[in-house]
Amino acid sequence: MRGMRSLIFALLAVSIAAIVTFPANAAAKPRVSTKYTYYSISGSDANRIYRQMVSRGPHVAGSRALASTTVKTQHGGSMVSGTRCRVNKYTIDMQFTIRLPRLASRKALSPRTRKQWDAFAAFVRRHEERHKAIWIGCAVRTEQRIRKLRARSCTTVDRLSAKVIKEEQVRCNKAHDAFDARDQKNLARHPLVRAARAVPRTRSLGSGIEVRSGGPGDVTVRRRAVKRGRASD
Numbered sequence: 001m002r003g004m005r006s007l008i009f010a011l012l013a014v015s016i017a018a019i020v021t022f023p024a025n026a027a028a029k030p031r032v033s034t035k036y037t038y039y040s041i042s043g044s045d046a047n048r049i050y051r052q053m054v055s056r057g058p059h060v061a062g063s064r065a066l067a068s069t070t071v072k073t074q075h076g077g078s079m080v081s082g083t084r085c086r087v088n089k090y091t092i093d094m095q096f097t098i099r100l101p102r103l104a105s106r107k108a109l110s111p112r113t114r115k116q117w118d119a120f121a122a123f124v125r126r127h128e129e130r131h132k133a134i135w136i137g138c139a140v141r142t143e144q145r146i147r148k149l150r151a152r153s154c155t156t157v158d159r160l161s162a163k164v165i166k167e168e169q170v171r172c173n174k175a176h177d178a179f180d181a182r183d184q185k186n187l188a189r190h191p192l193v194r195a196a197r198a199v200p201r202t203r204s205l206g207s208g209i210e211v212r213s214g215g216p217g218d219v220t221v222r223r224r225a226v227k228r229g230r231a232s233d
Contacts, residue, residue: 030139034096034132041101044108046116046195058099067124069131070097073139077146085154087161090146092139098128113195120192127183131176138172 077090
């Protein structure tokens with residue numbers, strides 16, 4: 001649901017003239033690194049497992065989430081002037097951190113709950129990985145477009161580069177939003193979530209996907225997260 005989404009970062013203007021220069025052998029595509037971190041949960045049934053995720057999940061925009069992805073970007077390149085100015089070897093470095101739930105022990109789970117948990121853990125990981133792939137795709141397009149820019153003045157190239165970054169930011173956000181809208185329905189129908197809802201005295205757990213819109217134009221930390229629902233105490 002769009003009302004469950006919020007922005008937690010400030011879009012910073014990127015001046016190509018001031019970005020860091022990478023070595024001449026910089027890669028022709030975004031350089032990506034990914035670190036996985038985990039928070040421990042326990043429980044013997046779907047409802048208890050879900051409650052553990054609600055209470056122990058990562059903090060995103062002041063509230064708990066079931067999982068989250070953080071990405072830091074760094075832009076590299078240098079202005080080359082001459083007959084026509086261009087950005088030489090423009091690249092984007094991307095450092096992802098994906099935080100996921102990890103069940104401390106499976107011994108107390110019934111075969112049914114174990115199957116539900118395994119499917120849910122895989123679902124959450126796929127969701128976060130997809131957001132990562134969307135961000136990388138946005139970075140690839142940004143690199144390709146900026147590398148093609150040519151102008152008589154480097155000031156013009158700088159201005160056009162900033163314009164490209166903003167355009168790709170919008171395009172990237174739309175891709176994230178479309179994906180979240182689709183996956184939100186899958187989360188609501190997931191067997192683990194449905195089993196947690198079925199426990200007496202439990203209100204709707206919700207199914208929103210918390211959107212942290214971002215794109216390769218940002219040089220600050222951004223997060224996307226699978227947002228928790230709510231259960232009564």
